[in-house]
Amino acid sequence: MMTFQQIVLASHNAGKLKELQAMLGDTVQLRSIGEFSSVEPEETGLSFVENAILKARNAARISGMPALADDSGLAVDFLGGAPGIYSARYADGKGDAANNAKLLDVLKDVPQEQRGAQFVCVLALVRHADDPLPILCEGLWHGRILTQASGEHGFGYDPLFWVPERDCSSAELSPADKNQISHRARAMSLLRQRLGLA
C-alpha cells in the first residue's frame, strides 16, 4: 500500500480541486499547483492519458511532491467525440460560457436521440517527475446534451449535460450527488482502490 499525506493537484481548475478533495475526504490533502506556479503547461498530447501524465509530471517537477492530474472533457457522439481533449479550448480559450454557447449552437438542429455524449476523466498519479510507472485510472459518464443550459452547480459543461439516472442536468445535482456518480467519481474510486484507501 502506498500512503500519501499530501499530494499536489496538477490543475488550475478550482472545480476539480473541490470535487477531488471532497471525494478523498481527510485521508489525503490536495495542494493546488497554483500555490507553486501560475504557469499552465501546454496540453500537447493527443489523448486524455498523455495530457494527464504531462500535467502530473510538470506539477511534480515544480513542487517536488507526488502529483495527481485530472484530464477530462466532453465527447459528443454527433461530433465524432469532439470536443474531447479540446473541451477546455473549444471556443478558443474564451471560457466555460463561450464553450457552452458554441456547443449549443453547433447542435441546434440535432434531434434528442442524436445528442448522446459522455464525460471522460483520466487521473494520473506520479510519485515524482520522472516516475516510470504512473498510476492511471479512467471514468466515463453517459448522458445527453440539453438544448438549453440549466442549473447553477458544478462547472464547465455541467449545465448542458443531462443525467439520465437522475433526470436533471449535472448542474442541478447537489455537489455530493455529482461526486457519487460522475466520471471523476468513477476514476477516483478506482484510484482509491489502487492506493488501498477504498
Ligand SMILES: O=c1nc[nH]c2c1ncn2[C@H]1C[C@H](O)[C@@H](COP(=O)(O)OP(=O)(O)OP(=O)(O)O)O1
Ligand atoms: O465534471 C465536469 N463538469 C463539467 N465540465 C467538465 C467536467 N469535467 C471536465 N469538464 C470540462 C471542463 C473543461 O472544458 C474540460 C476539462 O479540460 P482540462 O484541460 O482537463 O481541465 P482545465 O483546463 O479546466 O484545468 P487543468 O487542465 O488545469 O486541470 O472538460
Ligand SMILES: [Mg+2]
Ligand atoms: Mg487544461
